[in-house]
Amino acid sequence: MTRADAVAAVRNPLAFIAARWTPTPRTVQRAALAALLMSVVIVVTGGAVRLTGSGLGCPTWPKCTDDSLTATSEMGLHGAIEFGNRMLTYVLCAAVGWAIIAARSEKPYRRSLTRLGWAQFWIVMSNAVLGGIVVLVGLNPYTVAAHFVATSALIAVATVMWQRAREGDAAPRPLVGKAVQQLVWFLVGASVLLILVGTVVTGAGPHAGDSSEVERMPVNWENVTKLHAVLAWIVVTLTFALWFVLKAVDAPKGPLNRTRDLFLILLAQGVIGYVQYFTDLPELLVGLHMFGSAVTWIAVLRVLLALRERPQDETGLPAPAPEATVGTRA
Numbered sequence: 001m002t003r004a005d006a007v008a009a010v011r012n013p014l015a016f017i018a019a020r021w022t023p024t025p026r027t028v029q030r031a032a033l034a035a036l037l038m039s040v041v042i043v044v045t046g047g048a049v050r051l052t053g054s055g056l057g058c059p060t061w062p063k064c065t066d067d068s069l070t071a072t073s074e075m076g077l078h079g080a081i082e083f084g085n086r087m088l089t090y091v092l093c094a095a096v097g098w099a100i101i102a103a104r105s106e107k108p109y110r111r112s113l114t115r116l117g118w119a120q121f122w123i124v125m126s127n128a129v130l131g132g133i134v135v136l137v138g139l140n141p142y143t144v145a146a147h148f149v150a151t152s153a154l155i156a157v158a159t160v161m162w163q164r165a166r167e168g169d170a171a172p173r174p175l176v177g178k179a180v181q182q183l184v185w186f187l188v189g190a191s192v193l194l195i196l197v198g199t200v201v202t203g204a205g206p207h208a209g210d211s212s213e214v215e216r217m218p219v220n221w222e223n224v225t226k227l228h229a230v231l232a233w234i235v236v237t238l239t240f241a242l243w244f245v246l247k248a249v250d251a252p253k254g255p256l257n258r259t260r261d262l263f264l265i266l267l268a269q270g271v272i273g274y275v276q277y278f279t280d281l282p283e284l285l286v287g288l289h290m291f292g293s294a295v296t297w298i299a300v301l302r303v304l305l306a307l308r309e310r311p312q313d314e315t316g317l318p319a320p321a322p323e324a325t326v327g328t329r330a
Contacts, residue, residue: 194231262299
């Protein structure tokens with residue numbers, strides 16, 4: 001590598017890599033999928049922190065203690081669990097970084113795909129700061145809820161990027177009529193409400209995330225749990241109705257299959273939810289329910305994205321790229 005190359009790499013590393021590497025479409029798709037999978041993993045490990053009472057295992061941020069960046073042996077298992085979850089944020093950043101680099105290096109260049117990668121990066125950075133605030137305010141339930149909602153937003157963007165990596169850049173072409181699209185948007189809206197109310201159930205419930213006295217949301221936990229269950233049944237009903245409508249209008253297999261998958265996931269999630277409720281919220285089932293929440297959200301978004309197709313543009317290629325020469329801006 002010449003000195004000019006080194007200067008160019010420092011000045012604009014993404015353009016430098018893009019000028020020298022062209023990933024296959026499958027590589028870009030795998031990179032987008034890796035970012036999505038890591039966004040789900042961080043939900044599961046975050047749930048493990050909460051359910052093991054390790055939320056304040058590292059009592060400060062960004063260090064683990066006032067005197068140590070990492071967990072110490074004196075902090076025991078709780079410190080190791082909390083610090084391990086913090087370290088997984090770096091793995092998530094690496095996965096998102098790989099997705100950005102792969103999208104930026106693909107030929108022809110697809111600006112929309114790269115922007116989806118950068119959107120994930122900024123959500124991760126913002127949520128990392130928010131996670132620090134959660135610790136500094138002693139696991140305030142409202143900040144914990146915001147932390148989970150931000151992760152759900154990350155999952156949404158990652159899901160869209162994964163789908164877009166397998167499509168062209170032509171204008172979307174609807175596969176179903178407007179009435180069906182509206183029904184799906186109602187389904188998406190109900191799913192968002194379900195997630196939001198779920199954070200209230202958690203914020204008012206017994207799993208505070210630490211063995212110390214932790215503030216809870218001042219609502220009746222039984223009532224908000226029942227509201228959560230009602231919203232879940234609304235989502236199930238809308239999904240069931242959507243499947244019948246799609247069959248009636250002879251919709252393509254894509255939307256039908258995605259709707260079927262969502263319905264099965266909802267049934268499994270519902271079983272876990274009711275069992276955990278009637279067994280006094282065992283930690284393992286609560287963790288499975290959190291994982292199911294992430295998977296359900298992905299399934300809902302895949303139904304929405306299956307209602308249209310985006311083939312290659314009329315020339316057979318995605319939109320042309322700016323020249324990936326050394327020193328150009330990414």
